[in-house]
Amino acid sequence: MATSAQQFGSDNYAGICPEALAAMTRANDGSCVSYGDDEWTALAADAFRTLFESDCEVFFVFNGTAANSLALAALCQSFHSVICASAAHVETDECGxxxxxxxxxKLLVAPPGSSKLTPDMIRTLATGRADIHFPKPRVVTITQPTETGQVYSLDEIEAIAAVCRELGLKLHMDGARFAHACATLGCSPAEMTWKAGVDVLCFGGTKNGMAVGEAVIFFDRALAADFDYRCKQAGQLASKMRFLSAPWIGLLESGAWLSNARHGNACATRLAGAIAGISGVELLFPVQANAVFIHAPEPLLDDLRRRGWRFYTFIGGGARFMFAWDADPERVEELAADIADAARLMSTAAA
Amino acid sequence: MATSAQQFGSDNYAGICPEALAAMTRANDGSCVSYGDDEWTALAADAFRTLFESDCEVFFVFNGTAANSLALAALCQSFHSVICASAAHVETDECGxxxxxxxxxKLLVAPPGSSKLTPDMIRTLATGRADIHFPKPRVVTITQPTETGQVYSLDEIEAIAAVCRELGLKLHMDGARFAHACATLGCSPAEMTWKAGVDVLCFGGTKNGMAVGEAVIFFDRALAADFDYRCKQAGQLASKMRFLSAPWIGLLESGAWLSNARHGNACATRLAGAIAGISGVELLFPVQANAVFIHAPEPLLDDLRRRGWRFYTFIGGGARFMFAWDADPERVEELAADIADAARLMSTAAA
Amino acid sequence: MATSAQQFGSDNYAGICPEALAAMTRANDGSCVSYGDDEWTALAADAFRTLFESDCEVFFVFNGTAANSLALAALCQSFHSVICASAAHVETDECGxxxxxxxxxKLLVAPPGSSKLTPDMIRTLATGRADIHFPKPRVVTITQPTETGQVYSLDEIEAIAAVCRELGLKLHMDGARFAHACATLGCSPAEMTWKAGVDVLCFGGTKNGMAVGEAVIFFDRALAADFDYRCKQAGQLASKMRFLSAPWIGLLESGAWLSNARHGNACATRLAGAIAGISGVELLFPVQANAVFIHAPEPLLDDLRRRGWRFYTFIGGGARFMFAWDADPERVEELAADIADAARLMSTAAA
Amino acid sequence: MATSAQQFGSDNYAGICPEALAAMTRANDGSCVSYGDDEWTALAADAFRTLFESDCEVFFVFNGTAANSLALAALCQSFHSVICASAAHVETDECGxxxxxxxxxKLLVAPPGSSKLTPDMIRTLATGRADIHFPKPRVVTITQPTETGQVYSLDEIEAIAAVCRELGLKLHMDGARFAHACATLGCSPAEMTWKAGVDVLCFGGTKNGMAVGEAVIFFDRALAADFDYRCKQAGQLASKMRFLSAPWIGLLESGAWLSNARHGNACATRLAGAIAGISGVELLFPVQANAVFIHAPEPLLDDLRRRGWRFYTFIGGGARFMFAWDADPERVEELAADIADAARLMSTAAA
Structure with a gap:
């Protein structure tokens, strides 16, 4: 199959990074017990414990939708509710x-346009109803970085955690791009999670360079009771688990988890810098991770499409570009140049 | 990590076969759209359509538990029931x-000891109750080959399908080791499925040499309505789908799907042959696929364990050995020799 | 227990109306087969068929939450979605x-403040997403009359039904106070349902004068397939069914279903008329059924509470009064007088 | 509707007993707050606390299927299992x-023919599997009296509770006919429940003389956390709750709960005594509550049917007769006489 030019429509378009692939290949040597009783899986879990400076419970599942949903299900009963931002992936892109x-x-969703939750939003949603005719709030979930590429500061997370504790809510972090937030904040994984009050983290492997797989990490071990049964019943226990766990060893031990994220972030910053000041093109959100959302006139976006670019679009004229571990800086420059050129042509045509 | 000697406790102990790995590596070249809209996935689905001589609907999911459960959920409402053998994996090993x-x-389970369903068992279970106080039978599921390594003949499948049609039931096949049954019967995949009356098949990739992944194949396309939504909601839609689909291309186009299975079957036959006639050791089931179940005194099994062998055991003194694509014939011989030696020692001790 | 003065906080505060009680008592005479195989239940279902001039399927369940949820579950798979108004009881008061x-x-909820759905809202919600990452729209539910006491005209229902047909959606009507809407519109039950394009109706018995019980009515019989199993499994099959069905005979044959509703509506109209023009008190919604929602300053509401009135309140200063079959017109006048007096005192105090 | 002759097919064939009806009528006087915030409901809960000499948590739901299922759901997660007898109503008659x-x-069902669980059965089922591929045992449910009319002695319950505690299991009692067991044992409700180690009881109201309604009673209050939300979400919160709760006051305060049960038991004993020694008719089970199961040749049962009797039958020639609070002793004698006569005719014909 002919390889086509690199696209930035999603950071899921990237393949397996070398460190993950090497670990997967290494793990493929010989016979190995199944269902996670193997040494690779034990080592991968330990690697997470080292990374997080915590005796946390670690589980490996297939994808982010399952990771988030299983973690939330472990924290909730059916009549409980989960507080989230309006842009939260659990609300907008996990098909229920x-x-x-x-x-x-039920998901209790903050007002439209909320990509980050705030303590006030949480308090309003959590205390709006206190009768049995409405689901009882039980968990807050935040996405770090958010779906639109912003990063909660440590202070922001701590403030959210404080209101959670006050109101008897657990705090879940959807870290589909967790590494990118670490890269932005320059803090340790521990600082961004349990030290700030996070109870459960879903750490994304796929967008970090793996073929498949996410880690669910319980800092409060009591919350992880029987979570292995939950995963099994929900079709999330890999028989050849080593292929889900070993790549983490490759990522974590080599530091690729962080360098991959830094590279994606840098590419986003590069694009944002290169298109700053272009007339008719505006950033929809501050660029703090590996995503760039621009607002541009529909004809300009059409021109980009004609030039072969693929991207997600949003009502009102937005386009999203995301950069993975494999983003080619020259290709980023091509994109920037095409945006500039399309904008120039448009303004010429208008004149 | 030091490679330890090969074990036959499960065919999940094997790694990725060369053909699947090569396809995975090939698919890793460059950027590729996600969530199954890629060319690899289209090609893999087409490869199944060719293999099955059918314009079937094909979906790729992560594991066998999910494949079976999603397929059954697509056929059932919550108040329906599923008829299965007592040894069925859906009953015994999928944690609900x-x-x-x-x-x-609800699963309506045939009497203990039933590894194969028969038309009579189905009729009895399906017609035992016809009131709304008990779930309404809706699907029959058979495992081909069975969990204990027997293969339904085409005649047996057709007879089951006939009773299903008569009683208004759908027929699902759990083909976790589908290829092994094809190898045994020497028939085409089409003959063993839709031509014999099977509505939906779960075709196992993991036990056939892949790292992860199963295919759900609907021969009756109407039954597949919105199955893509079902997979997504249930956490079974891979973002980097190419890594679930491309390996199938490697397996199907090279013929490895069948040669891998033949090899596993041959190793089982070899072990069964080598231990035939050993005093105190008996086959629990006819060997028709890649599994050998033996009955032996507990001290003999203990001796095997001391010699380093790993195997699953069953109440009453059974041990299971399973052979994957990578089973080393010399290692099979070592196992046979150890069984023979242990039996000899036991009979000497007894004398 | 001492009877306290009548309150209008909810139309659930009323007891059993004479016609329903008489039927219940009559049905209590002697031994009777259970689980709905009795003659009372057959007669009650026939009474609905006569009322609706339709060979509809009729089921009797315990309450409105179950009626709505079971009807919607019969129309949906788990990955489907249900379009509803922001004030819809299914969204706001059924605890998930x-x-x-x-x-x-998932419920796809129209923008805040929507007590009635419109074809445009439906179209927007139904067509906003068409990818498998978001639940697929499948049903529209409207409440007739709405939770805030407005009534959809026949034209409005027909227009909604037309957009449903165009978009492949089913139309469900939550008729917790169905009779009140009939009373308002002066149309036949058939005109307001299947003749206008409604597929399934939940007809409220509790608010119509029964002790307990609602009817689920499928005008499209195909949609009712196995609904009896669904009710049983969900804990909604009464063993002594006659006590859920016979009261309907009392209500329908006597015409009390309609006269009860007319009485409630008339009381609401009377209150609305009596308080019209009172300074500081405004109707929040047009009064078209048996509910009156007023906006009034918090001190005025406090004064009413001190005078012994119970009512539901809403953020921003709203109070709800609802009138059942048993509403005492003199007591309605007392309420009106108290509102007027409280308002007068307030304006005096302010002056 | 013409009243037909009394039948003993089920104790659900009976109507509302005078004490329950009187309480219901009394509660119908005037306006009353809804959803269980009323005084009748508070009084009914207190009446249970008095009866059980315990500060237990009490909830009122619509039927037995819901009572059992909600109680079990409160004790279990989806990946847990419930141990029950083969004749348990939860297994055989609640449609999943x-x-x-x-x-x-999942229900882990004791071997066929087990109408009572024993500590050994529980131990076997609870310890048979301890891997995540099979649901984790979490609750034991016993029916008191059993579905076939036997009563667990206090010693038997205590022995079961002991094994539950040892194995970390909760103990649930399905008391659809709880009062009948109290009548048989002559013990207090407290002795038969929390004093013997029962954690949760479903106390049947319908079979005890009510129109509709069961009570779920948590002796361990911690297990009842948020159970009110669970009921509401599952469609089991009555809006006019007084009609579910007040009848309990009538039953409990008058002692009818017990006298009703004694009457049913006495009628069963009377029938059993009257048919003892009839050739060809045998009791299938000891008569310890209000049920009589007989084994008789099919032609004899046919003869009874021709004489107008209705009864449930079982594979192999069994018939069930059940006696409610309203069973007419003369009618019981008629039944006994008809059985004797039919048996006589049969033996004459055979001779």
Whole structure:
């Protein structure tokens, strides 16, 4: 199959990074017990414990939808509710998976346009109703970085955790691009999670360079009770588990988890810098991770499409570009140049 | 990590076969759209259509538990029931996954000791109750080959399909080791499925040499309506789908799907032959695929364990050995020799 | 227990109306087969068929939450979605029951402040997303009259039904106070349902004068397939069914279903008329059924509470009064007088 | 509707007993707050606390299927399992409700023919598997009296509770006919429940003389956390709750709960005594409550049917007769006489 030019429509377009692939290949040597009783899986879990400076419980599942939904289901009963931002992936892009895995937990969604939750939003949603005719708030979930590429500061996370504790809520972090937030903040994984008050983290492997796989990490071990059964029943226990766990060893031990993220972030910053000041093109959100959302006139976006670019679009004229571990800086420059050129042509045509 | 000697406790102990790995590596070249809209996935689905001589609907999911449960959930409402053998994996080893995915469909289990279903068992289970106080039978599931290594003949499948049609039941085949049954019967995949009356097949990739992944194949396309949504909601849609689909191309185009299975079957036959006639050791089931179940005194099994062998055991003194694509014939001989030696020592001690 | 003065906080505060009680008592005479195989239940279902001039399928369940949720679950798979108004009871007051019964169907809620759905809202919600990462729209539910006491005209229902047909959606009507809407419009039950394009109706018995019980009515009989199993599994099959069905005979044959509703509506109209023009008190919604929602300053509401009135309140200063079959017109006048007096005192105090 | 002659096919054929009806009528006087915040409901809960000499948590739901399923769902996660007898109503007659309410908890059923569980059966089922591929045992449920009319002695319950405690299992009692067991044992409700180690009881109201309604009683209050939300979400919160709760006051305060049960038991004993020694008719089970199961040749049962009797039958020639609070002793004698006569005719014909 002919390789086509690199696209930045999603950071899922990237393949397996060398460190993950090497670990996968290394793990492929010989016979190995199944269902996670193997040494690779034990080593990978230990690597996470080292990374997080915590005796946390670690589980490996297939994808982010399952990771988030299983973690939330472990924290909720069916009549509980989960507080999230309006842009939260659990609300917008998981096809009702949280409701399915929990058998009915409702998402209490902050007002439209909220990509980050704030303590005030949480308080309003959590205290708006206190009768049995409405699901009882039980968990707050935040996405770090958010779906639109912003990063919660440590202070922001701590403030959210404080209101959670006050209101008896657990705090879940959807870290589909967790590494990118670490790269942005320059803090340790521990600082961004349990030290700030996070109870459960879903750490994304796929967008970090793996073929498949996410880690669910419980800092409060009591919350992980029987979580292995939950994974099994929900079709999330890999028989050849080593292929889900070993790549983590490759990523974590080599430091690729962080360098991959830094590279994606740098490419986003590069694009944002290169298109700054272009007339008619505006950033929709501050660029703090590996995503660039631009607002541009529809004809300009059409021109980009004609030039062969693929990207997600949004009502009102937005386009998203995301940069993975494999983003080619020259290709980023090509994209920037095409945006500039398309904008120039448009303004010429308008004149 | 030091490679330890090969074990035959499970065919999940094997790694990725060369053909699947090569396809995975080839698919890793460059950027590729996600969530199954890629060319690898289209090609893999087409390869199945060619293999099955059918314009079937094909979906790729992560593991066998999910494949079976999603397929059954697509056929059932929560108040329906699924007829299965007592040894069926859906009953014995999926931790309630069929009930979970379907939100409550009950398994109607044939009497203990039934590794194969028969038309009579199906009729009895399907017609025993016809009131709304008991779940309404809706699907029959058979495992081909069975969990204990027997193969339904084409005649047997056709007879089951006939009773299904008569009683208004759908027929699902759990083909975790589908290829092994094809190898045994020497028939085409089409003959063993839709031509014999099977509505939906779960075709196992993991036990056939892949790292991860199963295919769900609907021969009756109407039954596949919205199955893509079902997979997504249930956490079974891979973002980097090419790594679940491309290996199938490697397996199917090279013929490895069948040669891998033949090799596993041959190793089982070899072990069965080598231990035939050993005093105190008996086959629990006819060897028709890649599994050998033996009955032996507990001290003999203990001796095998001391010699380093790993195997699953069963109440009453059974041991299971399973052979994957990578089974080393010399190692099979070592196992046979150890069984013979242990039996000899035991009979000497007894004398 | 001392009877306290009548309150208008809810139309659930009323007891059993004479016609329903008489039927219940009559049905209590002697031995009777159970689980709905009795003559009372057959007669009650026939009474509905006569009322609706339709060979509809009729089921009797315990309450409105279950009626709505079971009906929606019959129309949806877990990955489907249900379009509703922001004030819809299924969204605001059923504690996630629709999600629970359907195992995860998501509610797509019209913008805040929508007590009635419009074809445009439906089109926007139904066509906003068409990818498998978001639940697939499958049903529209409207409440007739709405939770805030407005009535959809026949034209409005027909227009909604037309957009449903165009978009492949089913139309469900939550008729917790169905009779009140009939009374308002002066149309036949048939005109307001299947003749206008409604597929399934939940007809409220409790608010119509019964002790307990609602009817689920499928005008499209195909949609009712196996609904009896669904009710049983969900804990909604009464063993002594006659006590859920016979009261309907009392209500329908006597015409009390309609006269009860007319009485409630008339009381609401009377209150609305009596308080019209009172300074500082405004109707929040047009009064078209048996509810009156007023906006008034918090001190005025406090004064009413001190005078012994119970009512539901809403953020921003709203109070709800609802009138059942037993509403005492003199007591309605007392309420009106108290509102007027409280308002007068307030304006005096302010002056 | 013409009243037909009394039948003993089920104790659900009986109507509302005078004490329950009087309480219901009394509660119908005037306006009353809804959803269980009323005084009748508070009084009924207190009446249970008095009866059980315990500060237990009490909830009122619509039927037995829901009561059992909700109680079990409160004790289980979806990947847990529930140990029950083969004759348990939850297994045989609730259409998968326990699986539905719990989102997949599996029932681990004792061997066929087990109408009572024993500590050995529980131990075997609870310890047979201890891997994550099979649901984790979490609850034991016993029916008191059993579905076939036997009563667990206090010693038997205590022995079961002891093994539950040892194995970390909760103990649930399905008391659809709880009062009948109290009548048989002559013990207090407290002795038969929490004093013997029962954690949760479902106390049947319908079979005890009510129109509709069961009570779920948590002796361990911690297990009742948020159970009110669970009921609401599952469609089991009555809006006019007084009609579910007040009848209990009538039953409990008058002692009718016990005298009703004694009457049913006495009628069963009377029938059993009257048919003892009839050739060809044998009791299938000891008569210890209000049920009589007989084994008789099919022609004899046919003869009874021709004489107008209705009864449930079982494979192999069994017939069930059950006696409610309203059983007419003369009618019981008629039944006994008809059985004797039919048997006489049969033996004459055979001779």
């Amino acid at each position: 998976a949280p409701e399915f895995f929990s058998n009915g937990s | 996954a069929p009930e979970f995915f379907s939100n409550g469909s | 029951a629709p999600e629970f019964f359907s195992n995860g169907s | 409700a326990p699986e539905f309410f719990s989102n997949g908890s």
